[in-house]
Amino acid sequence: MTAPFVLGEDHRAFRRSVRDLARTEFLPGYRERAACEEFPHAQVARLAAAGLLDLTLAEEHGGQGGDLIALGLACEEVGYADPNLGYVLFATNLTVTLLAEHPEPEVRGWAARIAAGEALGCFAVTEPGGGSDAAAGRTRAERVDGGWRLTGEKTSVTQAPHADVAIVLAQTEPGSRARGLGCFLVETADPTVGSQRFADPGFRPLGRGSIAMDGTFVPDERVLAEPGRGLQRILAEFDLSRTLIALTCVGAAQRALDLAAVHVREREAFGRPLAANQGVSFPIAEHMTYLEAVRALTWTTLGRRMAGEPHTTQAAMLKWWAPRVAFAAIQEAVVLHGHLGWSEEMPLQALLRDVSGYQIGDGTPQIQKIVIARDVLGRAVS
Numbered sequence: 001m002t003a004p005f006v007l008g009e010d011h012r013a014f015r016r017s018v019r020d021l022a023r024t025e026f027l028p029g030y031r032e033r034a035a036c037e038e039f040p041h042a043q044v045a046r047l048a049a050a051g052l053l054d055l056t057l058a059e060e061h062g063g064q065g066g067d068l069i070a071l072g073l074a075c076e077e078v079g080y081a082d083p084n085l086g087y088v089l090f091a092t093n094l095t096v097t098l099l100a101e102h103p104e105p106e107v108r109g110w111a112a113r114i115a116a117g118e119a120l121g122c123f124a125v126t127e128p129g130g131g132s133d134a135a136a137g138r139t140r141a142e143r144v145d146g147g148w149r150l151t152g153e154k155t156s157v158t159q160a161p162h163a164d165v166a167i168v169l170a171q172t173e174p175g176s177r178a179r180g181l182g183c184f185l186v187e188t189a190d191p192t193v194g195s196q197r198f199a200d201p202g203f204r205p206l207g208r209g210s211i212a213m214d215g216t217f218v219p220d221e222r223v224l225a226e227p228g229r230g231l232q233r234i235l236a237e238f239d240l241s242r243t244l245i246a247l248t249c250v251g252a253a254q255r256a257l258d259l260a261a262v263h264v265r266e267r268e269a270f271g272r273p274l275a276a277n278q279g280v281s282f283p284i285a286e287h288m289t290y291l292e293a294v295r296a297l298t299w300t301t302l303g304r305r306m307a308g309e310p311h312t313t314q315a316a317m318l319k320w321w322a323p324r325v326a327f328a329a330i331q332e333a334v335v336l337h338g339h340l341g342w343s344e345e346m347p348l349q350a351l352l353r354d355v356s357g358y359q360i361g362d363g364t365p366q367i368q369k370i371v372i373a374r375d376v377l378g379r380a381v382s
Helices: 009-026 030-034 041-049 068-081 083-100 105-115 230-266 278-306 312-336 338-342 348-358 365-377
Strands: 121-124 140-144 147-158 165-171 181-187 193-197 208-219 223-225
Touching (some): 009 041, 009 068, 030 348, 041 083, 068 230, 068 278, 083 105, 083 121, 083 230, 121 147, 147 165, 147 181, 165 208, 165 230, 181 208, 181 230, 223 230, 230 278, 230 312, 230 348, 278 312, 312 348, 338 348
Parallel strands (some): 121 165
Antiparallel strands (some): 147 208, 165 181, 181 223, 193 208
């Protein structure tokens, strides 16, 4: 029997295959891609061809069987090479699974196109005045003949400038908070839908922006969750995405520490390698320890999800902690490289910028700590 937290041979072989793909095809061009706003279509097509965009989808729906451990391994390995592609990997898997399980052929058709790398989806949840309080959203869904009309604006939507469809959370009963929230599939090519791109220091190839809807018609066939179930449906996906964000960040940080380890072994000062100094070797040892601790919590959390056990608190722990651990490790790698680490000729500055975005997306550290504190102390926590 395989021991807990020890990968079996199938998973080790899978990790090797993804590592070969990521480090051969994605790692070399990361720095150039991270500096521009062109979406990485060719790289996403390779992810699709390798069968990595439908890992969470059940086999009866045409997917790889829903192996979350495999998805976690893929996120870390792809995140090592390119944390932007790491985002595409887990966000696409979540999108595909949500759409492919829908009873309507049109919606399932979008899932198939997205899994094949032929189309792109995004999650439109946050609003300008709501932030982490998704239940306070003001985007309105009004019942009309044959469907709904959506009016409102979503902000901080990753991949908004490139997405073909958006999964939109909207309020059907103003003032009812979660009781009235539904989930709708919106086609961004609709003339009543507008988008604006934000100027960000990181996540440049993916883009972040707003999506505005002005009476956008959504037929009943594209309702993803009925009123009252929309927020619950989205939050269930967040529990998984927050865990996968942790592994994507761990991958990026591991690359930075690997670069630092090579540098301090080869660089000499005062007649000996930098690595001979405890002031250099001890920080690397410390950050390696933190990364390994994050990995252990991710496997626990993914295991709980696969077993159908509650894991919201563990996912919240990972979401506030892992990006901070990863950012600190990359920052240490910058310092250990000295003036080389400050140069754009190395990938460290790009890694630092991209990982910094993960500290905010899918919920800030503050909201994650509220989730954890409420689990420990009860609803009295505000």
